[in-house]
Every structure is written in C-alpha cells, then in structure tokens.
Amino acid sequence: MDTTDDALARIDTTVAHPARRYNYWLGGKDHFAADRASGDAIAAAMPGVKLMALENRAFMGRAVRYLAEQGIRQFLDIGTGIPAPNNTHEVAQDVDPSTRVVYVDNDPIVLTHARALLTSAPGGTNAYIDADVREPASILSHPDLTATLDLSEPVGLLLVAVLHFVREDEHPQEIIDALTDALAPGSFVVASHATWEYLPEETIAKLTANNPDGRFQPRTGTRFAELLSKFDLVEPGITSVAYWHADDVPGPRPSAEDVACYGAVARIS
16 A cells, blocks of 8 residues: 555646545535536536435445445445545444445545544454556455455445446446456445436536546446346335435435436345
8 A cells, every 4th residue: 555645646636536526525625626626617517416426425325324234244345535424334333343344446635534444443444445446356356355354255345436437448347247256145236326317418518528538427227227237136226326215314305317326236146
C-alpha cells in the first residue's frame, strides 16, 4: 500500500474524480474546484443527481444490513469512495461486531482516509486496498484481502455506483464474473447502476457533453439485468435504489425517474 505522502502526490486536483464528485453531492468536504465544477455542470443538466447520490447511499446501507441479517460476516466493498456516515463496516458490525470488511478504491484521496475506514468494532477486522475494479485479479490476490477474508465462506460483494464507470470495451461482464467466480456459494452481490433511460434527449445531450471521454457509462435496466443474469435476485429484483426494501423509510419516496439509478441484491449459487 502507498503511504499517505505517496497518495497525496498522486492526487490531481485539476481533474474531477468520481469519488470526490460523489462526496461533493453528498455534502462532504473532500473535493476540489474541478470536482465541484464537474458536479455542478452535471447537476445543472440533471437536477436529481444529488438525490440519486443520497438514495444510492441509503440503498447501500439497507442492502448491507440485509446481508448481515442473513448471516453474512464478510464484505468486499469495491469502489468504496470517501468515508461518509454509515460506511459498510459500521452498518455490518452494528449487526455483528466480528464482521470483516475489505475496502477497495483507486482514488488516492480515499487512501488518505483509510485510517477512518479501518476503525473496526472490537472483534472485527477492516482492511483497505488501493486498486481498480477493472483489475479484479489484483484485488483477489492482494495479501490484505487474503489475510482478512476467507473466500471459502460466503462474502457480500459490493459494486455500488461503480459499474457505470466501466465502459463496455472494458468488459464489465468479465470483471463481474472474475470477482463472483472467486466467491463461495451463498455469497451475495450488491450492485447499483445509473441510467439515462428516463431522461429527455436534451438532458442526455448535456450529460454526454460533460462526459467527453465516455468514462461514465449509463446502462438500461435491461443491460443491468444482463450483467446480473447468472445470479438469483433477491425480491423485489431490479428496481430503483429508492424503493429497494424501503417500506420502513419515513416520508414519501422519490420517483424512479427522479433518482434514475437501479439497484439489486443477488445470491450467488
């Protein structure tokens, strides 16, 4: 793992990064002018994007708690993002303090916050890996993962708001297959994915202009379902992140059109 000084040296404050932009939308403080400018440009085209970020985060928390209540005691959270309230280990270890969590992200600013992510409950274990979802072999073979998780036992794999940064030419299905094939039967995958299929053409045109390198890859619900088709979906299947197991969430739920993000939890047989 890089040292904090090494990580700081890799931070390019002139280029927006998804983790920092997401932190900005969530109301955090770990972002730079480029992140804010990019975030504001996207929000101007798609005013619901901040709501999407908040609902996606809440979905992750409900999904982690659901898995913990099903007996999952190990989690692999890829695309962790900058620490915020209700991180994976906080939710899971609230159910069982002995839960073990490995976080993975490729943003060096997340590495500088790894100490916060590694503050485990007594009896539990957390680890952090500086790696990229597009290189699953490097994640699965990392000594910090093998020292923390027992892949012969069920694991909760989190791919929350990360797959839409994997382009089709980067083979998202192969990445998902490589990660899930390494997990024991009875494991679960939690995934969420932004979509533009609810948006008017003029909004899509503006969002496309803000995505010149195609790094952001929205997908339809049909394509998202294809990526998860080998797994057994937990009810209610693929739905808006705002609705997944949200019956007990107080207040009215926003529309799927406003949130524009799918979520799903599936069991690996």
